[in-house]
Amino acid sequence: MCIMGYKILQKRVLGPGSKMMVIEAPYVARAAKPGQFIILRVHEKGERIPLTIANADKKNGTVTIIFQEVGKTTIHLGLLEPGDELRDFVGPLGKPTEIKNFGTVAALGGGFGTAVLYPLIKGLKAKGNYVITIIGFRTKDLIFLTDELSAVSDEVHITTDDGSYGMKGFVTHALQKLLDEGRKIDHVFAVGPVPMMKATANLTLKYNIPTTVSLNPIMVDGTGMCGACRVEVGGETKFACVDGPEFDAHKVNFDLLSKRLRMYVKQEKVSLENFKAQLEKAKEAV
Amino acid sequence: MPRKIIYERTPMAKLDPKERVKTFDEVALGYTEEEALKEAERCLLCKRPPCVAGCPVHIDIPGFIALIQQRKFVEASEHIKKFNPLPAVCGRVCPQEDQCESKCILGKKGEPVAIGRLERFVADYERAQGEMRLPEIKPPSGFKVAVIGSGPAGLVAASELAKMGHKVTVFEALHEPGGVLMYGIPQFRLPKEIVLHEVEYIKRLGVELVTNFVVGKTMTIDELMQEEGFDAVFIGTGAGLPVWLGLPGENLLGVYSANEFLTRINLMRAYKFPEYDTPVFVGERVGVIGAGNVAMDAARSALRAGAKEVYILYRRTKEYSPARIEELENAIEEGVIFKELVSPVAFYGDENGWIKEVELVRNRLGEPDQSGRRRPVKIPGSEFRMPIDMIVNAIGQRPNPIIAQTTPGLEINPRHGTVKANMKTFATSKPGVFAGGDVVTGAATVILAAGAGTDAAKYIDYYLKNKDKPGIWDELYHME
Numbered sequence: 001m002c003i004m005g006y007k008i009l010q011k012r013v014l015g016p017g018s019k020m021m022v023i024e025a026p027y028v029a030r031a032a033k034p035g036q037f038i039i040l041r042v043h044e045k046g047e048r049i050p051l052t053i054a055n056a057d058k059k060n061g062t063v064t065i066i067f068q069e070v071g072k073t074t075i076h077l078g079l080l081e082p083g084d085e086l087r088d089f090v091g092p093l094g095k096p097t098e099i100k101n102f103g104t105v106a107a108l109g110g111g112f113g114t115a116v117l118y119p120l121i122k123g124l125k126a127k128g129n130y131v132i133t134i135i136g137f138r139t140k141d142l143i144f145l146t147d148e149l150s151a152v153s154d155e156v157h158i159t160t161d162d163g164s165y166g167m168k169g170f171v172t173h174a175l176q177k178l179l180d181e182g183r184k185i186d187h188v189f190a191v192g193p194v195p196m197m198k199a200t201a202n203l204t205l206k207y208n209i210p211t212t213v214s215l216n217p218i219m220v221d222g223t224g225m226c227g228a229c230r231v232e233v234g235g236e237t238k239f240a241c242v243d244g245p246e247f248d249a250h251k252v253n254f255d256l257l258s259k260r261l262r263m264y265v266k267q268e269k270v271s272l273e274n275f276k277a278q279l280e281k282a283k284e285a286v
Numbered sequence: 287m288p289r290k291i292i293y294e295r296t297p298m299a300k301l302d303p304k305e306r307v308k309t310f311d312e313v314a315l316g317y318t319e320e321e322a323l324k325e326a327e328r329c330l331l332c333k334r335p336p337c338v339a340g341c342p343v344h345i346d347i348p349g350f351i352a353l354i355q356q357r358k359f360v361e362a363s364e365h366i367k368k369f370n371p372l373p374a375v376c377g378r379v380c381p382q383e384d385q386c387e388s389k390c391i392l393g394k395k396g397e398p399v400a401i402g403r404l405e406r407f408v409a410d411y412e413r414a415q416g417e418m419r420l421p422e423i424k425p426p427s428g429f430k431v432a433v434i435g436s437g438p439a440g441l442v443a444a445s446e447l448a449k450m451g452h453k454v455t456v457f458e459a460l461h462e463p464g465g466v467l468m469y470g471i472p473q474f475r476l477p478k479e480i481v482l483h484e485v486e487y488i489k490r491l492g493v494e495l496v497t498n499f500v501v502g503k504t505m506t507i508d509e510l511m512q513e514e515g516f517d518a519v520f521i522g523t524g525a526g527l528p529v530w531l532g533l534p535g536e537n538l539l540g541v542y543s544a545n546e547f548l549t550r551i552n553l554m555r556a557y558k559f560p561e562y563d564t565p566v567f568v569g570e571r572v573g574v575i576g577a578g579n580v581a582m583d584a585a586r587s588a589l590r591a592g593a594k595e596v597y598i599l600y601r602r603t604k605e606y607s608p609a610r611i612e613e614l615e616n617a618i619e620e621g622v623i624f625k626e627l628v629s630p631v632a633f634y635g636d637e638n639g640w641i642k643e644v645e646l647v648r649n650r651l652g653e654p655d656q657s658g659r660r661r662p663v664k665i666p667g668s669e670f671r672m673p674i675d676m677i678v679n680a681i682g683q684r685p686n687p688i689i690a691q692t693t694p695g696l697e698i699n700p701r702h703g704t705v706k707a708n709m710k711t712f713a714t715s716k717p718g719v720f721a722g723g724d725v726v727t728g729a730a731t732v733i734l735a736a737g738a739g740t741d742a743a744k745y746i747d748y749y750l751k752n753k754d755k756p757g758i759w760d761e762l763y764h765m766e
Contacts, residue, residue: 027504027505028504030505031503031505045555046563047562047565048461073563088498089498090498090499091500091503091504092503093500220550221549223459223500223526224527224687224688225526225549225686226528227530227542227543227545227546232537237537242687256537260537263539264565267565268565271559271563274560
């Protein structure tokens with residue numbers, strides 16, 4: 001069996017600090033389903049980071065990832081160019097989304113979470129759902145993927161925190177408005193920052209709308225062996241990597257998730273500063 | 287003329303405890319040539335050697351020791367590798383005191399021959415020579431075997447099968463081969479360079495190694511057999527799933543599974559952060575729950591990574607610890623503090639969710655249980671709290687369920703999540719699929735897994751040669 005070297009075939013800048021890459025990984029592409037993720041390492045001393053599979057092209061054997069440059073590893077990743085190879089790339093991991101015909105579905109993407117809506121919405125459409133996509137960003141300049149999402153959704157609503165584009169406010173405000181208008185929504189999917197998912201869960205609980213969230217805790221192996229990614233769902237401990245990453249939003253302990261995401265804040269800062277200093281040095285040398 | 291019997295074994299040098307806790311360098315330094323010769327001379331080269339019966343892979347122990355006596359060190363190492371492709375690993379981490387050495391005749395009146403140290407010596411000697419001579423490999427059989435997991439069971443099965451002429455592919459979920467040898471056992475006990483060297487030897491035998499491939503996720507066992515044309519599969523995925531206590535506060539920050547803490551340190555080299563990107567948190571006062579080898583590894587790693595005080599919190603007393611005596615002594619020498627007869631009840635944290643205290647209850651020893659060890663019995667009302675800012679949970683591991691969940695027809699023991707397999711042939715309920723090592727027995731030792739790999743390879747070979755014989759699988763699955 002020949003496993004190829006996870007080559008970067010395409011790279012696209014989606015907006016400030018967010019990038020998309022198409023990676024050659026035929027075995028991952030072949031098995032990937034919506035909702036699953038991969039784990040990658042950029043270099044031989046690198047850490048393992050999970051990223052949701054944004055698209056899988058089985059015919060061409062490629063996997064698309066979308067990432068936001070927030071820490072050392074993602075910034076380093078963003079510096080790579082087509083032709084470069086990733087050190088490691090493994091997947092698909094996690095359980096696929098349970099996609100069925102719900103009726104009318106609202107798919108909410110908060111900021112960077114929008115990145116992973118595409119395969120989900122495609123899957124929902126294929127099952128005959130009416131899909132209302134609601135995506136929210138801090139400001140107009142950060143908006144991305146609208147064309148792709150419009151192409152597969154029945155409706156797209158955009159919100160910005162500062163009102164520079166679309167409706168002013170959060171995705172939950174847009175959802176609230178639809179509900180106020182008497183729209184019947186049978187299921188909600190929400191992907192984004194923890195406060196956004198928590199707010200969505202609180203809102204849909206009031207209306208009794210089943211809601212699924214995709215969680216993004218810290219992971220190491222991604223196969224259930226370490227428990228770094230443990231989350232509390234309905235009072236029980238679950239491993240997001242093998243039991244998730246998707247869970248019933250109304251049962252998730254979001255406060256615990258927020259806290260656990262901050263476990264390495266100090267070290268992450270050190271790592272990033274070191275890396276920036278290295279980059280500066282390299283620049284000076286040139 | 288009869289030789290004089292020497293009842294004392296040749297000591298092996300170790301790094302000074304005060305020095306070694308500052309680094310992850312290997313603690314035991316191994317024999318010099320003179321020391322190895324001196325120790326080898328003690329061996330009586332028994333005609334009917336009881337030590338061999340104590341070895342799960344049946345190494346011809348007097349055979350390799352005789353070669354040492356003749357100063358044929360490389361040949362001695364090659365001789366061991368006929369039975370076990372991992373001599374530098376097993377020479378270091380096998381519990382020889384319970385196996386080969388426990389049967390040594392000299393042990394009746396004095397100390398047994400230091401077989402493990404001699405095994406390690408010849409393997410290290412051969413590696414230092416730089417030359418890697420390969421054993422005889424049979425002509426290609428035309429059969430393809432998939433080995434799942436590159437820990438001791440998988441590596442040994444793969445190497446045996448390759449020597450028999452089969453085309454073997456080993457699938458590893460992580461980015462480096464070695465399984466528990468890489469992610470679990472720390473550098474100071476088993477340097478990773480040594481593991482990678484022994485893996486290299488197995489690759490030279492013609493074994494293909496595929497990392498970053500999670501069987502059950504990237505491809506299922508059925509897909510491997512039907513689409514990739516593997517004629518047989520050996521599952522050696524070990525016991526990699528942490529067992530939790532299920533106590534309040536277990537998800538606080540600073541509470542680790544031993545697997546996570548050790549994986550960060552060993553596989554991800556977090557002790558070299560920020561040179562390596564993966565971080566690890568190490569508290570000042572660390573509590574390790576459990577007293578097995580994994581607990582010792584975690585406690586000693588925490589000390590090296592900067593913890594000021596490290597406590598082993600054990601529900602029984604030291605004498606019942608399942609850890610190797612050598613490792614227990616090393617831990618105590620290095621300053622690990624043993625707190626006996628305590629069980630955790632709950633963990634308490636601060637407002638940011640970090641662990642601050644552990645509540646413990648005192649035990650007394652009751653009647654012996656099935657293992658013959660006296661059972662801990664909680665003393666009501668004896669609860670007390672202890673300030674602690676990190677916990678490592680090292681109470682045990684279970685097999686990972688990914689394969690079980692994705693392989694129809696593979697029977698699992700519901701209680702422990704282990705794969706059901708014939709204890710002699712390693713055949714599972716699914717035709718063509720064998721399993722051995724921790725995934726079958728539950729968490730045990732490197733050498734027992736290696737032994738399962740050796741023995742399974744024989745029956746896999748037998749199966750491949752008799753594949754078309756009617757009833758072959760029933761014969762293997764039900765063999766007495």
